[in-house]
Amino acid sequence: MTSIAANLQAVRARIAAACVAAGRRPESVRLLAVSKTWPAASVREAVAAGQRAFGENYVQEAVDKAAQLADLAEAGLEWHFIGPLQSNKTRLVAENFAWVHSVDRLKIAERLAAQRPPGLAPLQVCVQVNVSGEASKSGCSPDQADALAHAVAALSGVCLRGLMAIPEPGEDSRLQRSRFALLRQLRDRLNAEGLRLDTLSMGMSHDLEAAIMEGATLVRVGTAIFGERNYTT
Ligand SMILES: *Cc1c(COP(=O)(O)O)cnc(C)c1O
Numbered sequence: 001m002t003s004i005a006a007n008l009q010a011v012r013a014r015i016a017a018a019c020v021a022a023g024r025r026p027e028s029v030r031l032l033a034v035s036k037t038w039p040a041a042s043v044r045e046a047v048a049a050g051q052r053a054f055g056e057n058y059v060q061e062a063v064d065k066a067a068q069l070a071d072l073a074e075a076g077l078e079w080h081f082i083g084p085l086q087s088n089k090t091r092l093v094a095e096n097f098a099w100v101h102s103v104d105r106l107k108i109a110e111r112l113a114a115q116r117p118p119g120l121a122p123l124q125v126c127v128q129v130n131v132s133g134e135a136s137k138s139g140c141s142p143d144q145a146d147a148l149a150h151a152v153a154a155l156s157g158v159c160l161r162g163l164m165a166i167p168e169p170g171e172d173s174r175l176q177r178s179r180f181a182l183l184r185q186l187r188d189r190l191n192a193e194g195l196r197l198d199t200l201s202m203g204m205s206h207d208l209e210a211a212i213m214e215g216a217t218l219v220r221v222g223t224a225i226f227g228e229r230n231y232t233t
Pocket residue numbers: 034036057082083166204205206220221222223224
């Protein structure tokens with residue numbers, strides 16, 4: 001059971017079981033396959049097993065990979081940018097991705113909005129929030145999330161879909177759940193203030209169950225699908 005197809009099946013089963021445990025419909029959670037560092041051939045295998053949405057952290061790697069998979073256009077692959085985003089990379093992201101999960105400051109959102117080609121649907125974005133305090137650097141602070149989300153929601157060229165978080169790694173499932181619950185509460189507050197956020201992008205290979213218990217609508221899973229990453233190659 002080490003093929004990508006078998007791993008995908010196992011991850012889908014974990015998602016379904018977590019949904020049952022949480023009293024949720026399995027269709028309420030999307031699976032994003034995180035293919036960073038893996039070659040186009042691995043993505044191809046996942047596509048053959050029915051997967052369509054892929055997450056990438058490195059802009060040029062993703063653009064090259066997508067070009068190698070151009071023959072799969074009819075399958076309708078959907079590319080999500082999930083990594084830290086520098087200003088000088090926003091144009092490539094705006095031109096090549098359907099989603100960005102890692103918007104953590106207004107300047108980045110404004111550039112993405114302005115650089116989104118008019119012929120494409122608005123870029124679907126999430127505001128990334130640091131729910132782990134000192135233990136993590138990426139994402140805006142929970143205090144900044146409210147103002148940032150409202151400002152991003154007012155831009156045209158991007159469509160604010162929700163919030164994303166990467167809690168610090170760890171095995172303590174109660175701590176994991178408290179981090180995910182914080183993101184859910186922020187989303188609920190923003191919706192009470194008039195936004196319409198339908199996405200909570202949270203949960204990875206080791207903590208997707210905790211995330212689904214707290215309302216994740218999209219889990220980002222790499223290792224459990226493709227195997228351990230090797231950054232040296
Ligand atoms: C790499 C990465 C993932 C996937 O993590 P796994 O532990 O391999 O499932 C998910 N989200 C983000 C933002 C990542 O950078």
